[in-house]
Amino acid sequence: MWGGTDITPNAQKLRALVALLALRSNTPVQVPEIVDELWGDAPPGSAIPTLHTHIYNLRKLLANCASEDDSGEVLRTEQRGYVLRIPPDAVDVHRFDRLAQEARAALGRDDPERAADRCLEALALWRGAALAGVSTGPQLSAHVVRLEEARLHVLETKFEAQLRLGQHRDLVSELKETTRTHPTHEGFVRQLMVALDRCDRRAEAIAEYRRLRGLLHEQLGVEPSASLKRLHQELLVTSAAPDRAPSPSHLPRRLGDPPAQLPAAPADFVGRGEELDRCGRSLVGEGRGTGSCRVLVITGRPGMGKTALAIRAAHRLRPHFDDGQLFTDLRGSSRRPAEPHDVLGGFLRAIGAPVHHLPDGPDARAALWRANTAQRRLLIVFDDAASPDQLQPLLPASDRSAVIVTTRAERLDLPGSTTVAAVPLRVDEGAALLCALLDEPTAEGANLEQLVVLCGGVPLAIRSLAGLLRASCASLLHPVVLRLAPGRPESSTGRKEPCPR
Known part of the structure; x- marks a missing residue:
């Protein structure tokens, strides 16, 4: 259809040419590809002249149907081939692919109603078998297979959304x-x-x-x-x-895909090699037959980089947990810590539970969580936990699953857990972090190391200082050291050097 008019050619070869150009619209299709599609491995000697005739007839057909508002040539010769320049949504296949993508995204956001609507809209574009009435060669046949697989996947997504509803x-x-x-x-x-x-x-x-x-x-x-x-x-x-x-x-x-909720790994993460190795040894291995998950607790004062260490470790271990990775902030250090009942609701939805079938009672919801995780291999990160009582209902009931917990508490008494302390960075690690944050190759290594020492090796302090330096300039590194260091020299007037602004 073009502008509401059916312009389907009668000639089979011309139909196949239109289908190939439309499926690859806005992308040049080389002449050898077209010849292979129309005539296969044994093209006649007149293949090229015949193709030119088909192109001429197609251009004439498109020109006759174009409106006065259309500008430019629709079928163009480019890069030793031809390209059909049309809006993506002018081709049903491209609209179908876009709607299918929107449906999958909506389902991933736990919006089954929108997902179902997009699937129904996409499936409504089908009026029979793909490329019905077209003699398909090797390329179009591959497109037919892909389209049918895509249709089945959208149908499966529709059923999934409707089940959740x-x-x-x-x-x-x-x-x-x-x-x-x-x-x-x-x-x-x-x-x-x-x-x-x-x-x-x-x-x-x-x-x-x-x-x-x-x-x-x-x-x-x-x-x-x-x-x-x-x-x-x-x-x-x-x-x-x-x-x-x-x-x-x-x-x-x-x-x-299984749920993948881990935040992005910190791009400027440095050091912590020993701690990361210990995380791997504690959380990866064969099931122990105990029915309880492995638990790693990362402790430390505020600003020590507990969350960054947990996320980095989780990304390294992710391939071992093919049933998915979950993440939540338990807000243990805030005035209103997260309620386990609410956290379980989010987790159950993430692994496929419809909103309408979640039990309201905390005990029933915890029982459903344990039942549904008993055979799974999950990796879960609980950030900023308050106490064992907050964590206990959230632990998966599988010794093939693993949990990473960060907390400001000195210890969390969870059975069978391993504790890793987030300690200050070494001077060389801190200098590497500060250099990466400053992105200033002219910064002197000695000054960076002094700044790390003055920051106590605390990652948050190093990041805050880097932000201040970026707001000024690298030439102030030395005055900053003088300002922060005890016993800094005085000027010739007897006054101490001023703090750089």
């Missing part, structure tokens, strides 16, 4: 139809099992797993994925003990 009863029939069309797609089967379970049709959910397992055995000779096996086991356990605390089978498995 509590629409499981409305989804059962659509999910059943989808799983029959794609019988070995584990994502759809998993969502159908969750929807059936929430409708109190647990036996049917278990039957769906067994149907999929039989198909995978028969057709591919493989087992279902570990996550689907875990969901099946949870359904069996819940069926055997219906009066238990809420099971993680009531939580939809989150699509896409």
Whole structure:
């Protein structure tokens, strides 16, 4: 369609040319690529002249449909090829990709309503199979495969969003139809099992797993994925003990990547090699069979860089925890520390729990958290913890998970925990930090080391001083040392040197 007019060419080769140029709009398509798409490995001798004819006819077709407001040539010759210059949203594929991206982003922000709307808008752009009525060559065939995979992913995202909105009863029939069309797609089967379970049709959910397992055995000779096996086991356990605390089978498995909430690692982090090595030894290794997670407590006075050390260690250890990483500020040093009940709500939503299915009571919410983390490998950073009582309900119930805690308290009595003290930086480490913050190659190393000593090696003090120096200039480094150092020399008039401004 162009300006509301259907301009689809009748000639198959011209259709394929339009499709290729539109799919790669605003990007030059080389002549050899077009020839390969239209004629394959054995193009005729007249391929190039025929292509020129197709281009002429296409330009004529576009010119006839252009409005008076259109400016410039739509189909241009560039870089030994051709490029179709049109707005991205003028091509349904590009609009679909944009909407799909917005849907995934909304789901990541725990906005299932917006995610569902974007998915429905994206799926409405489909009016049949991709590139129906076009004779596809190698490139267009690859596009067809990609588009179909993208469509299925958007459909999966839509189901996930609707499950979070509590629409499981409305989804059962659509999910059943989808799983029959794609019988070995584990994502759809998993969502159908969750929807059936929430409708109190647990036996049917278990039957769906067994149907999929039989198909995978028969057709591919493989087992279902570990996550689907875990969901099946949870359904069996819940069926055997219906009066238990809420099971993680009531939580939809989150699509896409696991939660990754770690703040960005400090770019100017220096030193702490011994402390980082100790963090790694304490938190990484095989499960101990105790059922309790590993806990590392980083203690220290304010300004010692406890949070920076925790985040740096977490980023180094992240590959060992493939079920996700969580971060929260417990505000233990503030007048209003974070409530464990609220923290658990955020964590459960981050790993896939819909808002409508979170229990209100603190004990029930803690029980749901323990049940849902029992088989996971999570890394959690609790910044600025107040006390063991604040932390205890938040600990995951898995010896494959690990926790890093920062606190101003001298100690936190958590069973089995390891304590690392954040001490002042060494002089060389502090000088490296100050140099990185100043970004001033002319700064004298001796002055930097003196400043670090005068700051007591405290990272926050070093950063504050760097901010003051950046606001003035590097030439004031020496006067600053003189000002801060005890027993600084006096001027010829008998007065002490003034503090630099």
